Amino acid sequence: MIRFLVSRIIQGLVVIFAVITITFTLSKLVPGGAVRNERNVTEEARKAQEEYYGLNKPWLVQLGLQLKHYATLDLPDSYHYKGRGVDEIIASGFPVSAAVGVAALLIALAIGVPLGALAALRPNTLEDRASTFAATLGICTPSMVLGPLIAMLFGLKLRWFNVAGWFDSSDWVLPALTLGIIYSAYIARLTRGSLRETLAQEFIRTARAKGSSETSVVFLHAMKLASLPVLNYLGPAAAGLLTGSFIVETIFQLPGLGQFFIAAATNGDHQLTIAISTFYAALIVGFNLLVDILQAVLNPRIRLQA
Amino acid sequence: MSSTPAQSLSPLRAAWQRLMRQRLNAWAFWFLVVLVVLCGIGPELSPYDQSEQNLELKATNPSIAHWLGTDPLGRDMLTRILHGGRVSLEVGLLATAVASIMGVFYGMISGLAGGRIDSAMMRIVDILYAFPFINFVILLMVIVGREFWLIFVAIGAVEWLTMARVVRGQVLALKNLEFIIAARASGAGFWHIVWKHLLPNVTGPVIIYASLTVPGVMLLEAALSFLGLGIQPPDASWGVLIREGANSMETYPWLLLYPGVFFSATLLALNLLGDGLRDAFDPKSMSQQ
Numbered sequence: 001m002i003r004f005l006v007s008r009i010i011q012g013l014v015v016i017f018a019v020i021t022i023t024f025t026l027s028k029l030v031p032g033g034a035v036r037n038e039r040n041v042t043e044e045a046r047k048a049q050e051e052y053y054g055l056n057k058p059w060l061v062q063l064g065l066q067l068k069h070y071a072t073l074d075l076p077d078s079y080h081y082k083g084r085g086v087d088e089i090i091a092s093g094f095p096v097s098a099a100v101g102v103a104a105l106l107i108a109l110a111i112g113v114p115l116g117a118l119a120a121l122r123p124n125t126l127e128d129r130a131s132t133f134a135a136t137l138g139i140c141t142p143s144m145v146l147g148p149l150i151a152m153l154f155g156l157k158l159r160w161f162n163v164a165g166w167f168d169s170s171d172w173v174l175p176a177l178t179l180g181i182i183y184s185a186y187i188a189r190l191t192r193g194s195l196r197e198t199l200a201q202e203f204i205r206t207a208r209a210k211g212s213s214e215t216s217v218v219f220l221h222a223m224k225l226a227s228l229p230v231l232n233y234l235g236p237a238a239a240g241l242l243t244g245s246f247i248v249e250t251i252f253q254l255p256g257l258g259q260f261f262i263a264a265a266t267n268g269d270h271q272l273t274i275a276i277s278t279f280y281a282a283l284i285v286g287f288n289l290l291v292d293i294l295q296a297v298l299n300p301r302i303r304l305q306a
Numbered sequence: 307m308s309s310t311p312a313q314s315l316s317p318l319r320a321a322w323q324r325l326m327r328q329r330l331n332a333w334a335f336w337f338l339v340v341l342v343v344l345c346g347i348g349p350e351l352s353p354y355d356q357s358e359q360n361l362e363l364k365a366t367n368p369s370i371a372h373w374l375g376t377d378p379l380g381r382d383m384l385t386r387i388l389h390g391g392r393v394s395l396e397v398g399l400l401a402t403a404v405a406s407i408m409g410v411f412y413g414m415i416s417g418l419a420g421g422r423i424d425s426a427m428m429r430i431v432d433i434l435y436a437f438p439f440i441n442f443v444i445l446l447m448v449i450v451g452r453e454f455w456l457i458f459v460a461i462g463a464v465e466w467l468t469m470a471r472v473v474r475g476q477v478l479a480l481k482n483l484e485f486i487i488a489a490r491a492s493g494a495g496f497w498h499i500v501w502k503h504l505l506p507n508v509t510g511p512v513i514i515y516a517s518l519t520v521p522g523v524m525l526l527e528a529a530l531s532f533l534g535l536g537i538q539p540p541d542a543s544w545g546v547l548i549r550e551g552a553n554s555m556e557t558y559p560w561l562l563l564y565p566g567v568f569f570s571a572t573l574l575a576l577n578l579l580g581d582g583l584r585d586a587f588d589p590k591s592m593s594q595q
């Protein structure tokens with residue numbers, strides 16, 4: 001267990017430093033720099049700024065400085081939002097993305113798992129067909145179509161919620177609903193497939209043979225194993241959800257991390273681009289690790305291997 | 307091998323027959339054929355150009371002259387949707403081709419090499435899995451901007467990881483089977499074994515996974531175009547059209563609805579076909595369901 005954790009943490013650090021290096025290199029390739037793009041800047045002022053951010057140094061030195069910033073957790077300032085550290089900006093955008101993401105995840109589980117379980121328990125019935133069809137439909141509806149439709153229905157027609165923005169305490173509902181419906185479709189499909197496979201296994205027959213009730217067979221014995229593929233999918237999906245889908249934040253104009261990232265990438269705010277990419281990478285690494293540990297806890301056959 | 311006794315069918319032919327026996331799969335297949343033909347020749351047959359504006363007309367409902375109406379700039383929607391479909395399908399197919407070639411090569415080498423090389427190569431894939439690729443793609447879009455073909459390369463370069471894993475698994479399972487050992491024992495060269503024995507046997511999984519990659523890639527392209535980072539107007543892809551439709555949905559909801567329906571129907575057909583192919587190549591999984 002400890003060997004596993006150490007090896008995974010080292011692997012995670014490799015990912016994070018690779019991401020810093022790659023985003024740094026990519027952002028150096030973006031035409032025009034942060035300082036160069038600004039108008040009405042005298043040559044001297046520009047030089048002074050480049051000096052301040054260390055932009056006049058050779059590439060490798062700059063990369064070294066970047067890595068040092070992250071290694072010592074002393075994060076640099078944004079180019080665009082003068083005087084604000086990139087960590088401050090992430091701290092302002094992440095709660096928005098996280099609020100929508102957590103709500104979406106809960107909605108997705110609340111719809112997806114029962115729908116998939118229902119289909120798996122009554123194979124080839126009308127319920128199975130209907131729920132499978134609904135799930136397939138959900139998978140094939142892109143968020144950029146579903147989002148505007150939801151905004152139109154609940155925002156413009158029914159006027160239950162704001163169409164866009166982040167002002168009222170209920171503004172997370174529509175974006176979370178959009179993401180939740182789409183992810184629930186995947187979850188329903190995975191649940192159905194893995195629950196059916198699990199129910200056909202020997203240990204289920206054993207459980208039935210020793211007289212367990214059907215409820216206990218399904219929920220205590222089968223669900224535990226059947227949830228593994230769902231968990232496996234949830235690792236990357238949760239990281240994606242929490243960091244906020246770029247699309248949904250654009251549709252509903254939420255000041256989340258995705259919006260900051262797109263703005264930073266197009267403005268040439270490289271410090272922020274690097275910081276947000278690194279933050280995403282850290283989240284993905286963290287969630288994957290969490291999922292692996294949970295899987296080992298749920299399935300005694302899985303051993304954590306370094 | 308084949309489920310139909312007494313006649314010898316190649317595995318591909320047998321899989322094809324199993325695929326088309328399901329009515330839903332056949333529908334999905336013919337829908338895609340019709341769509342490809344329409345998107346291929348439709349924009350040429352149409353009396354309008356996809357970017358031809360008619361500012362007097364503005365947005366109109368469907369009519370005999372404009373079967374799906376026009377957008378606020380008076381452009382013919384049907385022509386634009388078919389043209390956009392062509393762009394989206396091209397991106398989907400080309401990026402999938404890039405991803406498949408990369409994945410097959412990588413997986414094949416990893417699986418054949420085995421041992422240390424294999425575990426090092428797979429460790430690299432593990433590490434790449436944790437990358438926030440959407441960020442890289444967005445940055446790449448900002449860098450290469452309006453270069454259409456680079457979009458496929460960027461997207462394809464992201465999507466090969468799972469393909470590599472699938473192929474490697476298959477190669478690992480195959481390479482110690484008797485027929486490969488027999489081929490080696492009878493003096494077959496390395497490339498002969500790869501070409502004649504391994505490649506045909508990984509075709510099935512590659513086709514299945516590729517067919518499931520196409521909709522994923524199309525979604526990614528649409529997402530980028532929707533964010534204003536992919537295909538640039540006045541050129542159209544389904545992502546661009548959906549973006550334009552979403553901007554004017556209050557007044558002209560059909561501008562969102564039409565491209566949305568086309569896009570969803572295509573994704574549905576591709577997904578059905580992908581699932582169908584999986585069942586067709588692996589009769590075991592079908593009998594379970």
